[in-house]
Amino acid sequence: MAFDSLSAFLAMGGHGVYVWAAWGVTGLLLVGVVIHARAERRALLRDLRRRARRAQYHGASGAAAPPISHQEGRARES
Amino acid sequence: MPLFREPEGGAGVAIRATLKRDLVLMMRRRSEVLNPLVFFALVITLFPIGISPDPELLATIAPGLLWVAALLAALLSLDSLFRSDYDDGSLEQLLLSPQPLPALALAKVAVHWLLTGLPLALMAPLLGIMLSLPAGSYAVLSLSLALGTASLSLIGAIGAALTVGLSRGGVLLSLLVLPLYIPVLIFGAGAVQAAILGDGVSAHLAILGALLAVALSLAPWAIAASLRISING
Amino acid sequence: MWAFIHKLGSPKWFYGISARLSPWFWAAAVVLILVGSAWGLAFAPADYQQGNSFRIIYVHVPAAFLAQSIFVSMAVAGFIFMVWKIKIADMAAAMMAPLGAAMTFVALFSGAVWGVPTWGTWWMWDARLTSMLILLFLYFGVIALRGAFTSRDSASRAASVLAMVGVINIPIIKYSVDWWYTLHQPATFSVTSRPAMPLEMWAPLLIMVLGFYCFFIAVTLMRTRSEILRREASKRWVRELAEEVS
Numbered sequence: 323m324a325f326d327s328l329s330a331f332l333a334m335g336g337h338g339v340y341v342w343a344a345w346g347v348t349g350l351l352l353v354g355v356v357i358h359a360r361a362e363r364r365a366l367l368r369d370l371r372r373r374a375r376r377a378q379y380h381g382a383s384g385a386a387a388p389p390i391s392h393q394e395g396r397a398r399e400s
Numbered sequence: 401m402p403l404f405r406e407p408e409g410g411a412g413v414a415i416r417a418t419l420k421r422d423l424v425l426m427m428r429r430r431s432e433v434l435n436p437l438v439f440f441a442l443v444i445t446l447f448p449i450g451i452s453p454d455p456e457l458l459a460t461i462a463p464g465l466l467w468v469a470a471l472l473a474a475l476l477s478l479d480s481l482f483r484s485d486y487d488d489g490s491l492e493q494l495l496l497s498p499q500p501l502p503a504l505a506l507a508k509v510a511v512h513w514l515l516t517g518l519p520l521a522l523m524a525p526l527l528g529i530m531l532s533l534p535a536g537s538y539a540v541l542s543l544s545l546a547l548g549t550a551s552l553s554l555i556g557a558i559g560a561a562l563t564v565g566l567s568r569g570g571v572l573l574s575l576l577v578l579p580l581y582i583p584v585l586i587f588g589a590g591a592v593q594a595a596i597l598g599d600g601v602s603a604h605l606a607i608l609g610a611l612l613a614v615a616l617s618l619a620p621w622a623i624a625a626s627l628r629i630s631i632n633g
Numbered sequence: 634m635w636a637f638i639h640k641l642g643s644p645k646w647f648y649g650i651s652a653r654l655s656p657w658f659w660a661a662a663v664v665l666i667l668v669g670s671a672w673g674l675a676f677a678p679a680d681y682q683q684g685n686s687f688r689i690i691y692v693h694v695p696a697a698f699l700a701q702s703i704f705v706s707m708a709v710a711g712f713i714f715m716v717w718k719i720k721i722a723d724m725a726a727a728m729m730a731p732l733g734a735a736m737t738f739v740a741l742f743s744g745a746v747w748g749v750p751t752w753g754t755w756w757m758w759d760a761r762l763t764s765m766l767i768l769l770f771l772y773f774g775v776i777a778l779r780g781a782f783t784s785r786d787s788a789s790r791a792a793s794v795l796a797m798v799g800v801i802n803i804p805i806i807k808y809s810v811d812w813w814y815t816l817h818q819p820a821t822f823s824v825t826s827r828p829a830m831p832l833e834m835w836a837p838l839l840i841m842v843l844g845f846y847c848f849f850i851a852v853t854l855m856r857t858r859s860e861i862l863r864r865e866a867s868k869r870w871v872r873e874l875a876e877e878v879s
């Protein structure tokens with residue numbers, strides 16, 4: 323253990339602001355990436371289920387349904 | 401006996417024909433040839449006004465300024481490299497021809513360099529005088545620009561080929577191409593700096609030549625692949 | 634070999650196999666990053682020159698490694714897509730790009746923050762930071778080019794070509810920037826090149842680097858699976874899968 327107390331750990335020998343800022347932004351970004359990936363997956367599955375229900379309701383095949391809109395505004399299949 | 405005979409000659413004839421056609425076309429649109437040169441002069445005029453007319457200060461930053469301004473001028477002309485050919489359909493003809501596309505693309509790039517890079521390199525000493533560039537570095541400035549702009553044209557043509565099918569490709573083109581220009585800028589401006597300091601310039605020029613050799617050997621294939629993407633997409 | 638490649642190219646097969654693999658990568662990423670963080674932040678000794686501010690290395694270096702590796706993986710995926718027309722490779726490449734840009738940003742940000750106690754300024758045109766900045770622009774270029782096309786196939790192929798052109802240029806850019814920096818700033822103190830680090834310092838760094846790599850693989854697998862659902866939404870197996878989940 324390189325520190326004697328919790329306050330010494332938080333102060334980082336006077337460099338606390340820099341160390342915690344760098345670590346904090348990195349941590350937030352990693353967590354943000356995971357949250358985004360999960361939200362994206364959930365939204366896609368929900369969309370797929372909705373399409374399946376709509377296809378059942380109309381009694382038509384799902385293939386006739388319009389393609390899922392792109393979350394990131396990317397192009398549709400050419 | 402086949403119904404259609406292959407036209408006489410091979411790739412050599414096709415390359416020469418492309419060179420001649422592009423030269424003639426460009427000479428007809430003189431403003432397109434002149435625009436980068438005027439832009440170059442204008443940008444160079446802006447710096448003393450924006451910074452200071454102090455000759456000493458200008459002399460220290462002149463190599464970098466001249467190189468950056470020339471680089472931007474070359475970038476400006478890139479968008480039109482394939483644009484008119486794309487619009488009138490002759491780019492499609494080029495793709496359909498039985499001759500190797502990389503060679504034909506190389507011919508187009510050569511014309512582009514001949515009518516932008518080379519004039520920029522020849523004009524740079526004149527602007528160097530206006531920035532009180534120290535004597536003894538003028539020849540190196542021209543030579544480094546002539547060598548460097550050839551690489552810039554080759555690398556830039558990849559970006560131009562990728563964006564030619566896009567309606568607003570201009571800004572995107574600079575985003576794609578500028579990061580790739582950095583090594584050329586470093587060694588080009590470095591050569592002029594070295595000439596001012598009295599160091600040997602052959603190392604810088606040799607590296608610029610090496611960059612050009614790499615660009616010459618790889619870029620034509622990338623340009624050809626990019627053109628195929630833009631046309632068939 | 635060929636059978637394996639073609640199997641790998643099948644989205645359905647990939648969807649199944651990645652579902653089995655990804656929990657392992659998630660677990661490894663979480664464990665490695667937590668252990669590395671605790672070790673690096675609390676247990677590694679302070680640097681004799683920089684004191685505790687050197688602990689930024691444990692996020693800066695892994696992020697910088699990852700930023701470069703992701704660009705290379707993107708180019709490799711682009712090459713695979715261009716040569717063998719394997720769609721999965723392109724989907725993965727598309728999903729990697731934003732993560733790579735994010736990692737480049739992390740490396741830049743932590744480098745800038747590190748600069749304050751070390752150089753006394755937020756930004757120095759240090760060779761490492763400069764080439765990271767250029768890498769960020771390269772990422773922006775690839776992402777913007779992919780977004781600019783209306784046809785997905787063209788977008789994929791254009792992004793692949795640009796990633797390959799970029800990856801050839803990265804070493805050239807890196808060496809020329811290093812050269813430029815040594816020419817203009819001789820003998821300045823560089824933050825990360827140092828004489829042999831003791832084991833207690835580099836072991837947590839190694840753990841963090843491994844953790845970041847596992848994190849990258851896990852996120853890419855997850856997002857590629859989402860991308861499969863998005864692009865193959867009209868396939869029967871995807872519809873059945875959606876009903877199964879619900």
